[in-house]
Amino acid sequence: MTSSKIYKLICSTKFMVLCILLCTQAIFGQKDISSTAKVQAIFDEYMVYRHQNKTDKALETLDKAAEIAENNEDAKLLLDTYHQYARLFLEEGDRETAVFYWDRASILLKDLSYSFGQAFHNYLEATLRFDEGNNFQSLKLLEESRKLSNNRNLGNNILLIEANIFANITNYDDAIKNLHALIVNSDDKERAYLATKANLQLAKISLDLNDLEEGIIHSKAALELAEKHGYFKEIRAANQRLSVIYEKTGNYDEALNYRKNLEQIKDSIFNLEKAKLETNTADKIRFDHQMNEINKLTIKNEELSESKNRSEITAILTSAFLTIISLLAVSLFRNNQIKLKTNDLLYTKNKELELARDSAVSAMEAKTNFLSTVTHELRTPLYAVTGLTHLLLEENPAEHQKEHLKSLKFSGDYLLNFINDILQINKIDADKLEPLKIEFKLQKILADVVDSLQQNAAEKNTSLVLDYDPNIPLQLLGDPIKISQVFMNLVGNALKFTKDGKVEVIAKLLKKDEDQVKLYFEVKDNGIGISEDQQKNIFDSFEQGSVQINREYGGTGLGLTIVKSLLGLFNSKIHLESELGHGSSFFFEMDLKCNENDLQEVSFELNPEEFDFNGLHVLVVEDNKINQVITKKMLTKKEITCDIANNGNEAIDLAKANTYDAILMDIHMPGISGEEATRQIRKFDEEIPIIALTAISLDDSLDSFYEAGCNDVVTKPFKPEVFYQKIGENIFKRKMEGQV
Numbered sequence: 090m091t092s093s094k095i096y097k098l099i100c101s102t103k104f105m106v107l108c109i110l111l112c113t114q115a116i117f118g119q120k121d122i123s124s125t126a127k128v129q130a131i132f133d134e135y136m137v138y139r140h141q142n143k144t145d146k147a148l149e150t151l152d153k154a155a156e157i158a159e160n161n162e163d164a165k166l167l168l169d170t171y172h173q174y175a176r177l178f179l180e181e182g183d184r185e186t187a188v189f190y191w192d193r194a195s196i197l198l199k200d201l202s203y204s205f206g207q208a209f210h211n212y213l214e215a216t217l218r219f220d221e222g223n224n225f226q227s228l229k230l231l232e233e234s235r236k237l238s239n240n241r242n243l244g245n246n247i248l249l250i251e252a253n254i255f256a257n258i259t260n261y262d263d264a265i266k267n268l269h270a271l272i273v274n275s276d277d278k279e280r281a282y283l284a285t286k287a288n289l290q291l292a293k294i295s296l297d298l299n300d301l302e303e304g305i306i307h308s309k310a311a312l313e314l315a316e317k318h319g320y321f322k323e324i325r326a327a328n329q330r331l332s333v334i335y336e337k338t339g340n341y342d343e344a345l346n347y348r349k350n351l352e353q354i355k356d357s358i359f360n361l362e363k364a365k366l367e368t369n370t371a372d373k374i375r376f377d378h379q380m381n382e383i384n385k386l387t388i389k390n391e392e393l394s395e396s397k398n399r400s401e402i403t404a405i406l407t408s409a410f411l412t413i414i415s416l417l418a419v420s421l422f423r424n425n426q427i428k429l430k431t432n433d434l435l436y437t438k439n440k441e442l443e444l445a446r447d448s449a450v451s452a453m454e455a456k457t458n459f460l461s462t463v464t465h466e467l468r469t470p471l472y473a474v475t476g477l478t479h480l481l482l483e484e485n486p487a488e489h490q491k492e493h494l495k496s497l498k499f500s501g502d503y504l505l506n507f508i509n510d511i512l513q514i515n516k517i518d519a520d521k522l523e524p525l526k527i528e529f530k531l532q533k534i535l536a537d538v539v540d541s542l543q544q545n546a547a548e549k550n551t552s553l554v555l556d557y558d559p560n561i562p563l564q565l566l567g568d569p570i571k572i573s574q575v576f577m578n579l580v581g582n583a584l585k586f587t588k589d590g591k592v593e594v595i596a597k598l599l600k601k602d603e604d605q606v607k608l609y610f611e612v613k614d615n616g617i618g619i620s621e622d623q624q625k626n627i628f629d630s631f632e633q634g635s636v637q638i639n640r641e642y643g644g645t646g647l648g649l650t651i652v653k654s655l656l657g658l659f660n661s662k663i664h665l666e667s668e669l670g671h672g673s674s675f676f677f678e679m680d681l682k683c684n685e686n687d688l689q690e691v692s693f694e695l696n697p698e699e700f701d702f703n704g705l706h707v708l709v710v711e712d713n714k715i716n717q718v719i720t721k722k723m724l725t726k727k728e729i730t731c732d733i734a735n736n737g738n739e740a741i742d743l744a745k746a747n748t749y750d751a752i753l754m755d756i757h758m759p760g761i762s763g764e765e766a767t768r769q770i771r772k773f774d775e776e777i778p779i780i781a782l783t784a785i786s787l788d789d790s791l792d793s794f795y796e797a798g799c800n801d802v803v804t805k806p807f808k809p810e811v812f813y814q815k816i817g818e819n820i821f822k823r824k825m826e827g828q829v
Contacts, residue, residue, distance in 0.1 A: 128154045128166050132173070133278070139177060140282045142321035147177055168197045168206045175213055183430075184220065191217070208238035216250060224254045245276045245283050252287070256294055264294060285314040285323050292330050296337075304334045325354050336452065345452040352445055475806040476719035483726060525792070528684060529569035531596065531608075532557055538576045539594055545584050552591045553584065560598045562606060562683035570791070571655050578652045579612040579675050587616030587672070599678065606683050615672035624665055628653045700817035702727040705750045707816075709733050710740040710766065711782070712758045716805075720753065720782075723809060729816075737766030744770045749777060750820050754799065756783035764797040771798035778819035782807075 131154045138147035151173055158166035171194040179187035191213055198210060215230035231247050248267045255264035271287035274280055288311035295304035312327035314320070328351040335344035478498045486494060539555045546553035576594065583592045592614045600607040619627060628649050652675075653663050659679055667673035707724065709731045711717045717733050724731050732747065734740035736758050744752065752770070756763035767779050781799040794802050803815050 128157050128163075128170075131157075132169070135173060136278060139180070140279070141319045144177065144181055148174075151177070164197055164201055165203050165206060168194055168201065168203065169209075171197070172206070172209050172213060176216075179213070179216060179220065184217075188217070205238045205240055205243070208234045208240070208243060211237065212243060212247060212250075219250060219254055219257075224258055227254055242276055242278050245271060245274050245279065249283060249286055249290075252290055256290060256297075261294055261298065265291065268294075281314055281318050282320065285311050285318075285320055288314070289323060289326055289330065292327075292334075296330070296334060301334050301338050305331065305338075308334060321354075325351065328354065332448065336448070341452045341455045345449060348445060348449050348452065352442075352449070471806045475808075476716075476723065479809050480719070480722050480726075525568040525570065526566055526682075527569070528564050528566055530563060531561060531565050531569075531572070532563075534569050534573050535576060535594060535596060538573060538580060542577075542580055542584060545581070546592065549584055549587060550589045551584060551587050553580070554591070554593055556593055556595045558597045560601075561596060561608065562601075564684040565606070566682040566684060567659075571658065575652050575655050576610075576612070578649065582649065583612055583614040583616065583673070583675075587614040590615040590672070601683070604682050604684070606681055608679050608681060609676070610679065611674060611676035613672065613674035613676075618669040618671050619665070619667040619673055620669045624667060627665065628663070700813070700821060702729050702813070702817070705729045705816075705820065706748075707731045708740065708743055708747070708749045708752045710737070710752065710758070710763065711755045712736055713755075716755075723812065727813060737761035737763060737769075740766045741769045744777070745773060751778040751780060751816060753780050753782050753816075756781055756794070764793060767794075767797045767799055780815055780819055 131150050135147050135150040135154070138144075138150060151170055154173075155167060155170045158164075158170055171190045175187045175190040175194065177187075178184075178190065191210075194206075194210060194213075198206060211230045211234035215227040215234065218230060219227040228251065231251055235244065235247055248271055252264045252267035252271070255261070255267065268287040268291050271283045272291075274283050276283055288307045292304045292307040292311065295301070295307060308327050308330040311323060312331070315323035315327055328347045332344045332347035332351060335341070335347065475498070478494055482491070482494050482498065535555055535557060539553055543553055580592060580594060592612070595609075595611040595613070597609040598606060599609050649663075656663055656677055656679075661677050661679045663675060663677045665673065665675055705728075707729060709717065709720050709724070711720060711733065712735055721731055721733070731753075732743055732749075734743050737760055740752070740754070754763045754767055761769075763781060763783070767781075770777070770779065778800045779798060781794045781802045782805055783794075783802065791802055800819050801815050803812060
């Protein structure tokens with residue numbers, strides 16, 4: 090015989106004996122009326138615990154009610170208790186235990202004339218049928234239940250189940266009618282709880298009908314009621330519903346907010362420990378019910394022992410022995426069930442966490458892409474602002490106009506730096522950055538950084554010097570662009586906070602092993618310094634130490650965050666030593682590969698002063714009319730002539746029909762992109778320098794530009810000196826290399 094059959098046999102025997110005892114004692118005993126009131130009070134307490142999802146407490150109160158009902162031989166109260174057991178376990182998803190108590194209630198109903206009990210029994214059976222997916226059987230049982238009793242609370246619960254069934258079969262009109270009735274219900278026991286459940290179901294229906302605004306209203310109403318009364322399950326459901334609806338509306342910040350609330354609820358200690366506690370409590374109650382039968386048999390055994398009725402004693406002992414053996418078998422079976430249930434719970438929890446993680450990541454990606462798109466789109470009008478300002482400054486404006494134009498240029502440069510920082514942070518957060526592995530000259534990279542910031546240093550009356558170790562190999566393998574960004578941020582930061590002082594850029598060789606070197610870098614100044622408290626957060630985004638510093642020195646507070654993140658790509662870590670009023674020192678170590686074979690490489694480096702732009706003829710590929718005008722005027726200032734192509738197809742045709750010294754290629758254009766146009770041009774001309782001009786976005790990759798055939802990249806909006814430098818380098822350096 091299987092453990093499940095033993096379990097059912099014992100349960101059936103136990104309840105048969107109990108029913109016989111109750112029926113027999115009902116003839117001779119009198120009911121304790123005060124006990125009925127006490128059980129009713131316990132039921133009210135149980136209702137609160139059930140609503141708040143405190144299943145362990147609810148089970149304990151029902152156990153008290155069952156004990157009182159059995160002691161007073163009140164079959165109706167015992168029936169009501171079994172019904173509540175069944176209802177609670179069904180709501181908790183334990184269908185097997187719910188059916189067990191519903192079956193026990195069925196046995197008691199056979200010998201009772203109790204219309205409310207039969208009505209509630211039908212209601213529970215309807216709920217079971219609905220749980221199976223038998224919608225129309227459930228509706229029929231609910232109608233029978235309504236005819237047997239006019240109890241208001243039962244009627245409201247019937248309305249709720251009917252609404253759920255109507256929604257299931259897409260009869261939304263009847264479902265909404267029932268749910269609106271429940272929102273304004275006057276139930277004296279479950280008014281707030283029923284209104285909460287009704288709002289949640291209305292939110293679900295609104296979501297199904299794509300009425301998102303109505304869905305938000307009902308979800309928030311449900312959340313407000315649930316939080317006010319402590320309905321744990323409903324709080325979780327409302328947060329889940331709101332996160333889904335806000336994500337559909339495109340309001341990703343709100344969606345992420347409710348998703349975070351949901352994660353806090355799911356990961357709370359209460360939620361994790363509650364499942365274990367509920368399982369233990371439920372198991373204990375079942376065990377106690379069975380131990381009650383053993384105790385009764387033991388008492389009976391003692392009474393028979395006193396009367397020396399050996400045959401009856403033997404029968405009782407045998408029964409007790411069999412009962413104990415059966416209980417042991419049932420206990421083993423239940424332990425196995427508990428393990429299975431715990432495993433299911435953990436599996437479900439993991440799945441929920443995975444879904445929540447995916448949702449949170451999707452919301453974060455949407456937010457990141459939105460910021461990236463905004464910063465990208467801002468570059469086009471900003472190109473017009475900075476370009477026109479530069480042109481106006483070079484056309485000898487009046488003195489009173491020059492002051493305004495300089496202010497406009499400063500504001501444009503500040504906005505450009507801010508956009509660049511935001512884009513850089515977005516790329517880092519989205520894991521879009523990977524370090525390049527190309528050959529470069531470290532000394533030239535650092536010298537360029539120092540030279541480009543000498544003007545800033547002069548304005549601060551500060552000395553900016555480079556201390557470079559000559560033992561460092563000439564050619565290194567790495568990412569010169571990101572290393573340059575690190576030092577631009579560190580040196581720029583040092584100059585911002587140093588006046589009438591000195592800023593040093595130090596590069597030292599620590600160790601060299603064959604093709605691997607370990608380098609030490611440091612940027613130190615004798616500026617205002619950083620206090621110990623401010624040092625703790627100085628590398629956080631938008632953090633500048635204090636509001637006063639931000640107002641006095643300006644800036645975005647993103648520079649050091651970018652430095653920390655970029656160095657992380659090289660498995661390096663930034664360190665800080667500083668004392669308030671005595672300057673700061675930022676230092677780090679970096680491992681790079683070197684290439685000694687290229688020590689004798691011929692250098693073709695040219696200074697900007699050596700560029701003779703007169704007579705050059707280039708092709709400008711640009712779809713924006715304002716950008717065309719600005720770029721053409723900037724070229725004309727250097728006596729460079731140009732043709733204009735409005736799109737990629739025109740660029741290909743003009744490149745085939747004419748000879749140009751270089752092509753300035755916009756990347757983002759209607760029709761074919763600049764990358765595709767470059768690929769097509771490279772099929773018939775592999776020599777012409779092609780410089781990509783682009784408002785680079787989060788999804789753009791410098792590698793893809795080079796792979797398409799571009800020789801260099803200039804991001805818009807650009808500084809004029811950088812623009813001319815790139816043109817000169819790519820045209821004249823290539824010519825010199827060709828001569829050699």
